[in-house]
Amino acid sequence: MLPIGPEVLLLLVLAAFVAGVIDSIAGGGGLLALPAILLAGAPPVTALATNKLQGMFGTASAALHYARAGQVEPRSQAGPALLAALAAGGGALLASHLPAEAIRAALPLLLIGVALYFGFRKGLDDEDRAERMASPAFNATAVPGLAFYDGVLGPGTGSFYMMAFVSLRGYGLLKATAHTKLLNFASNLGSLLVFAFVASPWWLVGLCMGAAQFAGAQVGSRLAVRIGARMIRPLLVVVSVALATRLLWQAWSG
Template sequence: MLEVGFETLLLLLAAGFIAGFMDAVAGGGGLVTVPVLLLAGANPITALATNKIQGLFGAGTAALSYARGGHVNLREQGGAAAIAFGASIAGALLISVLPTGWIRMILPLLLIGIAVFFATKKGLDDGDHVRRLSPIMFAATMVPLCGAYDGLLGPGAGSFYMLAFVSMAGYGILKATAHTKLLNLASNAGALLAFAFVATPWWITGLAMGVAQIAGAAAGAKMAQKQGARLIKPLLVITSVTLAVKLLWDML
């Protein structure tokens, strides 16, 4: 049975489409969907859990779109995706144990730092540059850190994946975006699995929003592959700053 009324569902579908587009390009789709889910009457935990359901479809669609465009080999990312999946489960299960308050306090500063990095760093384009970590070390360090954060809190996880790929793996902007999507999909899936045991997601609403996510993610990935860094960098900066402002507003 549908958890919301028809008019509310239309609003949620529109939010899902916009979020899918944003996530496929630069992340930050939760800025749209979580507040709308809260307005629809979901409690905070239900909103987060439902957001993971619909986010799976957008991340999966974007990952396939970038793979078809030749920007990422999904099979080669299988091991890293498994690590992200497991780390996000651990993060979600530790939410009641770890003191997340201090993370929430420094998170806006980290997001603003990411925005400044991508806005001011010279030479950040679609070309690869110096790699600081081998693929094995990257999968053993950066992936579990970002995956665990996605399960523990979630906001800005896509931005953290992007920063890791650009600064540590040496990927260009478009290639980094493409490689982020499968890991985001895996950490979303892990967090949802954990949430399924401790929360009550709106499954039907989440699945319906997922259909809208597919359409939005397909459009976003197509545009990002055409525009590359010219589109991705500004949108990444905007979403990081907006998320930082929202988190500061919530704390105040």
């Protein structure tokens, strides 16, 4: 039985489709999806769990298309993806015991930093550059660290992954986007498995939104592969600033 009316469900499905397009290119789809679920009347924990459910379909869709387009080799990410799932599950499990308010207060500054990095750093395109951190060290530190954050809070995880791949691994923007999606899917899955036990997701709503996320992510990932950094870079800046603005407004009004 649906906890909401069909007209509200239709609006949530539309929001999920748009979120899927945006998230597959630059991350930050939760900027649209999570507030929409909250506005539909879901309690906060239920909204977080439902958002993880529907977002999982979008990241899976984008990861699948990027793999088919030859932008990422899924087998090479199997180990890091497992680490991401475990770390995100741990983050979701321990969320109530962490100083979430302090982390939430620092988020707008971090996101503005992401926007400034991608907006003003010269030479950012689809070409790879020299790495600053080797793959084993990156997989052992940045991947589980960001996945743990995704399990605890979540906003901006995709953008943070992008920045890590570009600044530490030296990836071009399109390659960084492609490698972000499977890890983001894994962290969504890991945290959802925990939320399924400690929360009550709107399963049917999440699945309907997930179908729209899947379709939107197919559209967005195709655009990203076709256009590359010319689309990814400005959208990253816009999404990061928008998410930071929303979090600042939320803190101010709260």
